[in-house]
Amino acid sequence: MTRSFSRQTFRFAPSSNGYLHLGHAYSATLNHELAKACGGRMLLRIEDIDVERCRPEFEQAIYDDLGWLGLSWETPVRRQSEHFGDYAGALERLVRQGLAYPCFCSRGEVMAAVASKPDWPRDPDGSPLYPGLCRRLSPVERARRVAQGRAPALRLDVKAALARVASEGAPLDWLEKGVGDATRRIAATPAIWGDAVIARRDIRTSYHIAVVADDALQGVTDVVRGEDLFMATHLHRLLQALLDLPTPAWRHHRLLRDASGQKLSKSLRAKSLRAWRQEGMSPEAARRRLAVEALAPP
Structure with a gap:
């Protein structure tokens, strides 16, 4: 939007x-x-x-x-x-829409699940895409694990999220500003991140949720940041679309x-x-x- x-x-x-x-x-x-x-x-x-x-x-x-x-x-x-409540509201909206789910897996468990698959796809940071081990857990099993004291992270169901955005018909892209007046439109492909963590088990939010919520709440129109965050914009555009947040322009400068x-x-x-x-x-x-x-x- x-x-x-x-x-x-x-x-x-x-x-x-x-x-x-x-x-x-x-x-x-x-x-x-x-x-x-x-x-x-x-x-x-x-x-x-x-x-x-x-x-x-x-x-x-x-x-x-x-x-x-x-x-x-x-x-x-x-x-x-001072604004964890804002991020909790955004996360709760995604959960209610069936677009996020609790994940109890440790990093070691994820690595072990794909260890025998050398061609398993990886995200832009080099980590293996999440293999979906917790995606289809029943409510009873989720409650059992919480009762055992296992605090879950929260992951975005990227397939369901992309289907939701596609059903609305709006293009998922962004305006990338370059040197001078040079601009180009970039098609967002958030599936490169797989089912990304959008709330850590220890913090109950993530950089991705916090930054899109903050930019919207503060009326940010131009996000100017380092090129090391260019790939994160694919995921940020998806979250903005799902949460009906405004779309700024971006400029990713060299490092x-x-x-x-x-x-x-x-x-x-x-x-x-x-x-x-x-x-x-x-x-x-x-x-x-x-x-x-x-x-x-x-």
Whole structure:
């Protein structure tokens, strides 16, 4: 579903599970400049549904780093950990429609189920597609497993979901904005993710549900994020269609990489903006470096 908004709205949505690096600065600055160029809104959202890894000191560092770069955003800032009710409502709607089901399988059980099938298809992240072990469990069996203390995750029944969308006749695609005025329409093929987990057993939501709900509730019209999330858009478009949420435009920008060609990443301990600052880098020098990165060939 496509809806129109009075002003273009952009957002930068980091997780507060570590310090920002130059790749984050590049994405935040790009969002800020695009919003400024069209007289649009700039939002900051803290994606902190992973309450075990996200910490207040990392959140404060996000504000400090972005302010140091000279960026500004609307307040109040939306913090996902304060909105689990919104995500629960979206998940309950999918369950009522028969489009999601509880899954009790561990990752090891999934791997064991397909271990003898070397040609078993895998998702874009390289994990084997879920073989449907819990898809047809009876209500009695589901209740028995819960009574045993086995907390389930929640998976999307992608076949049923695609059938629902097909019955409504609307195309499942999105507008991908490129450099300058270049745009193209991308046909969404969410089946590449199989029966994706849409609520983790420990958190009771997922990045996928939270991000589409937040973008809709905040009126985001333009999602500008790294190309590492391009494939996730296939699943996000399906969830938006199922939940009758507005469809933004997307722009997946290239990633900043280190000297070895690895993308800058918290998990790979990329040098943080905080460290650059402590070594004496000025905001002006940081912005000049980001400008050079923006002009570099992909």
